[in-house]
Amino acid sequence: MRKIIGLAVVATIASSSYASDVKTNVYGYIEGYVEQVEETPQRSGGTSTAEGDVSKKANAHEFDTPNVNLMVKSRKGDKYSSYLNLNASGETVQTRNAWVEMKLKQDLLKFRIGKLYRPFGLYNERLDAVPTYIGIEPPELFDGDHLLLTRTTNMLLHGEMDLSGNTLRYSLTTGNEERKSGEVPVGGDIRYTHVGMDSVLLVGTSFYFSNTAAPTKKVGEGSPDGGVVNWMKEDDYKVLGLYLEYTRNAFKFQTAYYEANHDATRDGSKLQSIGTEKLNDEQIRRLCNGNMSTCADSEVNYMVKTWYVRTGYSFETSLGEVTPYIQYDFYENPETIAEKKDGGDNEAGIADDGAFTKQTLGVVFRPDSQLAIKLDASSHSQEIDGSNETYSEVRSSFSYIWSL
Template structure:
């Protein structure tokens, strides 16, 4: 008798587990991507890698859970550069984590940690299968590695967002407005704000015809000014950046352009104005091989005549299989003598990446 009860209990458990498993399959989606890279600088001087190094660049898991038909939870977990916390190597991070509630397609709400909605690349910078080059443009996305004092906008923010998409006649629109703690030095901006000011990011995308996308992005904040002891002085530095960007594809050819200008205004005066540009041309052969040309330019301080930097990149993106790519890229970097990163040293480098999306 006891064995029969045990068998029945086991069958009930298996049936329940099967039902739960099926329900999870319908509600939970797990995707992600990985990138393995190689870099070699062709000289002993410059900011590249003269040793020809391999890099376990990243693996990301993207998890989406449909809580209800209108409520979705989304998160991206990343492990970068062979992350091993015991050895203090690499980086482990929550790229974003937020619930999104949909009222209509044109009205959605998010709360949590999110990418700042700005320009072409910021929200896809970890998703290496989503763009052609080995890395996103430095001039517009990581200008501090190109000679600037800081980014034009922070990579992430914690706060609330309203977003959506709609159409007016034959023209499609997408908008995203975000209110957040902004960037700060003396507190964790994903936990608390160090002043009453809130940062505002906004982006509007317009698709007037098939293959054409035009956008405008802005970011504004008032950043706490600290004294020598790290205490709040009560003064604020204003930060404002604006970007215009466009993407156009026609048959197998494509072009993307982005121009950013930014201004930092300390309370004591002496504005710092900077600008950056990125442009790319590409063409796809046999639906697999895409050679591309990219040009980047950064002027980190418009009041200084001898600090600009630029980079020319020639590359090819090969689709080996669905969502599996091999990228090869040659970069030539040149700069003026007063550039804070390169100090007038010109150099060339080779980059390669094996990229998988799943």
């Protein structure tokens, strides 16, 4: 924390010495978080030929500071800009974003390079700005346990066009990401915003082509940074999605659907290193023809699907703004396991079909425009050993926007 405060002071001093046509803003977000998860299903006692037993695991409540961000935004005249986003939620300061941008043809075409969040749907570029949106957890496609693709990239061409008071925005991206060698991954996002008398409608589509990609993590190193799971030799996947946001006065409605089609090659030696204790019979059959100890390389085609609906309504009280909200998330990935350290997912990975739903009810209280206090509760539902299992979790977030 002292490191990031020091950086903020340096940034402030530096900004005061710039030329008069350089405008610099220093600001950030701090979030405190607490979560309690009910006893969750877990699988134990599995073998290479038979599925294990399902038991309940008790979970301790968890405190965290997932967002401690310093952000520096600078602009020189109307043509050049830069952005720095540092996060000190862990033991070290991490660079979330660091990019520079130049206008090539006014707002119609801009060039950005560095490390940046890709334009992709409604949430990827704004997840760090916790106080500004309804809900606490991200949509499942941006859940760190099962990312649909990498959140960051390195180069962006983008722009916007005015259409009689409405706006068309478009972007193309590429970067290092998960490429195996010299491949060129390509992503894009197109969105149209229609502004009415008392409403705003935004519709858009996002796409991504990985070309030949490789895992970012080894088996045993935790969740992957993108869509290629740890036990693959290589993967060529494509992501396509549609999204919509409708705002009318104090009412907001959001929905999105995404699917990722994978054409991959499993690495038999990596699969042999995965223990069978938390695998079910279907996973063992699918991954290694029923016996993990004799795994060989194999080709696999599979699809990951996810969609969500989020809606909320804001109203003013004498104490501040209150926004009740509801959310519904669906996620399905047949090529997953429960063990997170091996690249799996302890939500979808314990289900028979790799699918689960999550229903959330919550409220945001904003006593001030810079402060958001959020409380919500979720219920997970999935099929385990042929029966429907549910468990719940309660979480709270206290977040603050600061500026110098």
